Amino acid sequence: xxxxxxxxxxxxxxxxxxxxxxxxxxxxxxxxxxxxxxxxxxxxxxxxxxxxxxxxxxxxxxxxxxxxxxxxxxxxxxxxxxxxxxxxxxxxxxxxxxxxxxxxxxxxxxxxxxxxxxxxxxxxxxxxxxxxxxxxxxxxxxxxxxxxxxxxxxxxxxxxxxxxxxxxxxxxxxxxxxxxxxxxxxxxxxxxxxxxxxxxxxxxxxxxxxxxxxxxxxxxxxxxxxxxxxxxxxxxxxxxxxxxxxxxxxxxxxxxxxxxxxxxxxxxxxxxxxxxxxxx
Numbered sequence: 401x402x403x404x405x406x407x408x409x410x411x412x413x414x415x416x417x418x419x420x421x422x423x424x425x426x427x428x429x430x431x432x433x434x435x436x437x438x439x440x441x442x443x444x445x446x447x448x449x450x451x452x453x454x455x456x457x458x459x460x461x462x463x464x465x466x467x468x469x470x471x472x473x474x475x476x477x478x479x480x481x482x483x484x485x486x487x488x489x490x491x492x493x494x495x496x497x498x499x500x501x502x503x504x505x506x507x508x509x510x511x512x513x514x515x516x517x518x519x520x521x522x523x524x525x526x527x528x529x530x531x532x533x534x535x536x537x538x539x540x541x542x543x544x545x546x547x548x549x550x551x552x553x554x555x556x557x558x559x560x561x562x563x564x565x566x567x568x569x570x571x572x573x574x575x576x577x578x579x580x581x582x583x584x585x586x587x588x589x590x591x592x593x594x595x596x597x598x599x600x601x602x603x604x605x606x607x608x609x610x611x612x613x614x615x616x617x618x619x620x621x622x623x624x625x626x627x628x629x630x631x632x633x634x635x636x637x638x639x640x641x642x643x644x645x646x647x648x649x650x651x652x653x654x655x656x657x658x659x660x661x662x663x664x665x666x667x668x669x670x671x672x673x674x675x676x677x678x679x680x
Contacts, residue, residue: 455620472501493617529574542579558582605658636660
């Protein structure tokens with residue numbers, strides 16, 4: 401059995417969003433002796449599907465129609481055909497959701513799951529909240545503040561900047577996020593920022609080029625795939641790692657979506673990055 405908070409963490413949305421979905425009948429819960437909502441194990445998977453469909457701007461009523469149909473994939477196809485001209489996201493994002501509903505989930509062709517080792521490092525971070533519409537502007541502001549602090553302290557970056565999504569934005573509630581910058585040297589954190597020592601760990605990740613990185617619906621799908629792929633091995637919030645090539649017009653990898661997991665010994669030969677599994 402799972403509490404509202406546990407369901408929220410496993411689906412990377414806020415507890416308020418989970419309560420909303422339960423109030424609308426999209427999730428089934430009961431009350432325990434302390435009057436807390438309690439969800440059965442199957443509601444974790446259902447909650448993930450609700451979040452995915454909402455990322456494609458599927459209405460709450462249509463979410464219920466799709467998930468409660470005898471053939472969810474067929475119901476999704478019918479809904480997609482009705483709204484194809486107005487559908488949010490690429491065909492790749494829509495196809496990912498369809499395969500999930502059929503129980504044959506796979507990443508789009510050309511994307512693969514890999515694993516890399518991240519050494520212990522100091523990280524300067526700043527937290528913020530952002531609605532769906534304001535996420536880009538909030539990330540630019542927080543990133544600018546972090547870079548300004550590092551420049552003022554003459555502390556060079558020690559790795560790519562990344563964003564932790566403690567909860568993702570929904571139609572009603574803002575995202576809880578943290579912009580993080582690994583750095584070298586010493587710095588006194590400005591007010592509102594914090595320094596943490598991130599222990600050595602592995603990341604399970606999927607690399608994306610700029611076309612995929614610009615497809616917000618597909619990003620949600622990749623986050624969902626990795627969350628399910630890592631399961632109980634996950635040791636922290638999902639993150640988006642931005643390379644210096646991001647938004648420069650460069651070809652090839654510009655960012656990755658990653659999940660921190662327990663540190664594993666690299667294979668013989670000392671390779672720091674290895675393939676964890678390839679999408680079908």
